[in-house]
Amino acid sequence: MAEAVMRSLARWYSVPLVLAVWELLARTGAVSRRLMPSLVEIAAAAWTAVASGDLLFHAGISLGRAFAGYALAIVCGVLLGVAMARSRLFDALFEPIFSFGYPVPKIALYPIFIFVFGLGSLSKVMLIFLECLYPITVNAFYGMRGVDRVHVWAARNMGASERQIFWRVLLPGAAPSIFAGLRIALPISLIVVIITEIIGESRGLGYYISYASASFEYAAAFAGVAAVAVIGFTLDRLVVWLRNRVIFWERGAAFIGAA
């Protein structure tokens, strides 16, 4: 028990350290209290927003949008990555698009998405989908390509069909890389939903943050930012938990915070 506590402290001590530095800067006046409210003020604003239901209402909307785009990207990204790894035709067709499009900040396409999909949730969901698609596809692709050939040969020698090789050798072999892609894409989905809601929305956490900021209620705006951080951390832990259940033979290996 004591060992587990020490291990947790060793891993997470930087978080209270950053919070302590924040509080120090806020309380000493080194940075304006309005730009950097104290943690007590932020906590009070968060409590008020949670009690009134505002924060949960807006968080629910943002989460719905983020999940929709993220889930769509998982389905399409994994299928596409696998197809590119398994088919030269798909590889030749999509590899240039992914190589060319990866560094493009997709948020710059948001006005086009608004024009095509409207001002509501759909344009945001589709932009989240596009942003998340890249890391998921690329990781699925390299995961499939990175499976040790010896494992495939061994399975083939033991009489495994192509279908069995795919489900029993290739997919489990690529799973660590696929989960890495899912973990990279998860915070991207949250970042994109918040940015798009800040740009133009009247609901969602991004709107809540920009509304509080425009009302000069900076502690409330930071409460919204803190909510995003808590949601992001919780979802990341969920992905790690799921990954450890699915890839039980590689628990904790080369995956930060996986153990």
Place this chain on the structure above:
Amino acid sequence: MKLLHIASAAVAVAIAAPAAAEAVKIRVGHGAAAEEQLWLMKAKPDVTPNQGKAYTLDFQLFRGTDQRFKAVEAKELDVFTSSASSSIVAYSQGLRFKAVASISMESSKGFVTQYVVMADSPIKTIAELKGKTIGNNAARSSIELWARLALAKHGLNPDRDVSWAIVPFPAQGQALRSGKLDVAALPQPFAAAETAKGGVRTLFTSKEGVPFDEELILLLVTEDFAAKQAPVLKAFMADFVAATKLYVEKPKEARKALIDAKIVHVPEQLYVEMKDNYRNPNARIDIEALKKAQDVMVAEGHQKTKVDPAAFVDMSYLP
């Protein structure tokens, strides 16, 4: 003789150098609408005799008023523009500044913000906006406040009966024409541009919900700058009023200068001819209008705590 010239030049440089060093750089945060005479100080420095002597100007464009206040908190701005409504709300939230001049007004004496629909839209009255989408430029903006008041006046609940879409002013016309918005909110010069294109009609104006003249954009200064650089601020304000007078008396010349200086990017003919928001030639702030606007904001729930607007208005720097 040549030596004499060199010596004279050296003396001239020596005299000029301290004079140039005395000019205080004023960091000015500004927005993108209804504050032309401030931009005119950059476009036509010849109407601002104190510029370059008492002060120099460093202009920085900000999209939202709240971002200007953040820059002030970070001590990155000395003088900045703000909507009157945001100024009152900011003061009520504990931010401190001085409002030193009126830049423009939302007044029946000049242009007022138009809320337009497509000419062939079935929407004929405000009451028919139930279930429709209205364009807004930013959260907590004057645009939203005016529309909310107009909706409430006609029996609609602004929170439940309509949807709000935040769209920048330059994109609202296109959003309306493509059916993404049912109502576009258009200040100048966007109203003039969309009217010139045709096919739109005004459903209501900002005066529907606020049927009195009100301050639109104010010129603010940080308390620190006002205290430490009072003579410089007075020189700046004298030039600002001179620029305002030029804008009011010779609007075509002034607007053409803004276009020539590439500060405004709209078709020249349209911009030069358009009806604009009213400017008070002496730049004095209407404190009673601020008080009336505050009453409306408090009643609407736009502002929580009531303050005395006279507490932050200081017109002693005006010539």
